[in-house]
Amino acid sequence: MIIRNSHLNSIGVQKTPMLFIFIILILFNNPILSQDCNSSLTLKVIDLHDSSVLQNASIFIKELDKNVKTNSNGEYVFKDLCNKEYFIEISHEECETIQTEVKIKNNTIKTIRMEHHLNELDEIIVKSNFKSKSKSVFENKVSKQTLEDYSNNSIADVLKTIPGVSTISTGSSIAKPQINGLHSSRVLLINNNVKMEDHEWGIDHAPSIDINSIEKISLIKGAGALKYGGSALGGVIISETLKTKLIDSLYGKLYSSASTNGKGGTITTDITKTNSKGWYTRLQGTFKRFGDYNTSNYIMSNTGLSERNFSLKTGLNRVDYGFEVYYSFFNNETGILRASHLVSAQDIFRGITSGIPLIIEDFTYDISAPKQKIKHNLAKFNFFKTTDLGKFNFQYDFQSNKRQEFDIRRGDDRNTPSIDLELTTHSLSLDFDSRFSNNLNLNLGIVGKYQKNFPDPETGVRRLIPDYEKYDLGAYSIFDYKLNPEWIIEGGLRYDYTYMDVFKYYKTSFWESRDYGEEFSDIIVEVLANQILTNPKLEFNNASATLGSKFLFDNNNTIFFNYSMSSRSPNPSELFSEGLHHASARIELGDLRFKPEVGHNFGFTYQKSNEKFSLIFNSFLNTIKDFIVIEPVEIMQTIRGSFSLWEYRQTDAKLFGADLNVDYKLNKHINLIHQSSVIKGTDTKLDNPLIDMPPANIKNEIVYFNSDLNNLSVSLQSEYTFKQNKYPDNNFEVYIPTTETYEYIDLSTPPKAYHLLNFNSRIDIHTDKNKSINLGLKINNLLNTTYKNYLNRLRLYTHDLGRNIILSIKYKL
């Protein structure tokens, strides 16, 4: 697979600009004679519509006889200018050329806003089309090509191509992104400007987003992230569709791929109609079907996947106003390794001792229990208006997430889910993006949200997540200010108020064992034979803030520094868990008394780039107060044998780490890419390592590209993952009565290091004005290596995926 960051994507795929630049410098009759010519001009070129920066915009000042292009921040700094008026011309692909006069006085900063319309048909220029959402934190992006390469996979898999991002998974199909060691409630996921509300707290709950419905995806931290929420201790992932052009056009694509592993494939298609008045409609759909996946030498029974999604986007995009309606439906069914359904300590011992699944059956496409069925509806309406003050955006969005988890059950309950949750969310927001001056940007907004969770009692299993209604009100203010041409500072504040009205049945024995009776007697609604109905009303106030700065040494060297404070309210699982959680194979206990956790994150990034070489070094230190962790406390005897009892607990944590991304262009055809990352997480109260921290890893890749050979691209990637040596010891000893022995249950020891080779290639077999056909061949785990991945929670019972050969064909018109 080609793993590369779009920023580093410099393998010569930059298309020759369609409009070459005509640069005129007109020296106005300026007879002012001798003066100091020590002034500078910083030009920043941005998109008129959304303030995204425009890279590779051409600027020319004749006097300097220099043809320059803006850098990845859309900027260029001219030095040694005189204090007088210059006439400059700026042009960019797909934009109308702008001629303007600039009066230079000492150090002048000038922002040029261009009417820029994205060339959606041409994936190659995508790297210059990303909107920069945060100024003082390096923004990681995934190229559209990489997104397409991952059409078969999940959104978490593609994010893994970003250094510092790993995936934490439950088997081969349920994966979620982990950013700098943090995941679930600590990572926000934004889908077309809507914050996903899909029971994201669960480690075994994958994001309900179709990777094929999105056209760009990026990871942000810092001030830009505050707009989406204050609880993103890890970061914010932004997935979006692209904007459409103001031309009469009809285009689309059909992409299909087939994989040997899982013996399945993906078909996805989209079609977009636009017109010159700004109206547009995009329709997209995906069908995915896989049977049981396999490791290097056996079938992982019941790991199939079935997914059917579609999305529709329509709207009007004018220069000063517009609206959009977006609707997406995500529907999938995922099997969970049959042999992982082990709960009692004695059974877990059997599973671990075996090392391979205790149940291996013939390959099948059937998906049986244990399995998950997810249906996610997302609808959004937004309206924007640009005035002299700036841009106002009003948005209403609605989401409904139906989550059903099926266990292996008996009798009439056999086909009844054990967990059946319906989470409904309505949200209203108003955002104002100012245009007060060229040096100062101010972004203000308010968000109101109502959420209701309905756990269906028909499951016949006590509710894992209780009934609740939740009200959120948030307000944010973010600014960035350009002190001088080299230096930008940004900052932001956000305040969130949360009110939860919960109806929760506690087991009487648990209620009493926690002494809740003394403290919370006022929340009791009804006392039943062995349960107590309570009505906790919880309030949380969270403040978050960020301050950062970006400094450009010159056009090739940039440093970013950022501090952010994030606060996260405990999620329903942390507050209310009370009983056996089958997906985790343990009894989990939450605590009603939890307070929000507060993280302080310091980030530093150094970026160097020139035509041949680019380097990004990123490091962070995150200290989190009242960090909520779950850990084993004792072994409990039940009628089913011994169970491991895990309790949530608040502690303090410290995470620090660094990652590196280097891209070197050896020659016209060959690119060398290196990525590495390392992270360490500690429970500072106990001085113990944190669980599930990604082990250090190194990726090296060589990419060959030749535009003369039908854009042939061939790459080979080596991926080395070290053994995680820092882990908490949650092992325990258990008595097995049937053998009359004490056995040591090793849940903790991470698997050994492993090395994978991945191959990726693609070629255009037909290209003309109207259509293109592209073939791809990708081989993951080329050597069919047998390995276990520490961050796969089923690693105790199974190895990871074996070789996978993926053939794909892409048809664009």
Add this chain to the structure above:
Amino acid sequence: MKFFKYALLASTLIFASCSEDDNNPEPVNEEEVLTTLTVTFESGFDTVVMQFQDLDGDGPDAATVSVSGPLSANTSYDAAIVLLNETEDPAENINEEIEEEDLDHQFFYTVGSGLDANTSYVDLDSEGNPLGLNFVLNTGGASSGGLTITLRHEPNKPNTGLENAAGETDIEVTFDVTIE
């Protein structure tokens, strides 16, 4: 601003329409929970009852394990297992479910070292393999030790014992037994 007005108006509408539900959610009485396992041993002369009871299931309360008395030496006992869910009122007998799904279940009896006894299956499933709700326990000389009763869900059938039965453990309880 117009926007604020619309936003407020819309939010009032939405919040009002969604907050009407004042009914308390109904309780869930777990149907599948096994709270109580009772084994009754009858020799024709005496009856011994052994019981494992954990009324709060996976809750914090400890289970109570009782054995009514010692077994007699050199005696053949007919043993019968009764499974109950006592979180329901009246208690639900789970034996019926096990019998209905006899192919998916099997009991195993493990006689601990020190205890001089052996067991044999009585009832069979529809394919002629052991089910084990009823069994015979033959005691030897005076001794004491553990008797473990295991119920496996979806085991390999036939099997030669727990070693290759696989499946998932639904029950595993041990009684301290004395033979006099």
